[in-house]
Amino acid sequence: MSKILFPIVGGIIGFIITVGIFFFAGHFFGPLYQGEDEAARNMKVFLVVALCFVVAGFFIGHRLSNKKT
Known part of the structure; x- marks a missing residue:
């Protein structure tokens, strides 16, 4: 479950950071x-x-989900 959830949450956080900037x-x-x-x-x-921030957030979320399992 975390392998799906972490990248999605990372992408959402990346988009929120872009809007804030x-x-x-x-x-x-x-x-x-x-x-x-x-x-x-x-x-x-x-x-x-x-797009760059969402991809970066997705990648970071993916890396974090791999470290957890």
Whole structure:
């Protein structure tokens, strides 16, 4: 059960960290876009970064589940 649960939880935590990073960046540095083109570019950046963090979280969760068993 932990071999399935740990990677999924790791991916979810990775996504939450991504949302937090982008939220605080927007909060402290003002609006991150000035128009539709920049908003679309920032959305692509967010999706790529989120994918990287989810994959990293999945991998870390997988490694932790292997150490436990």
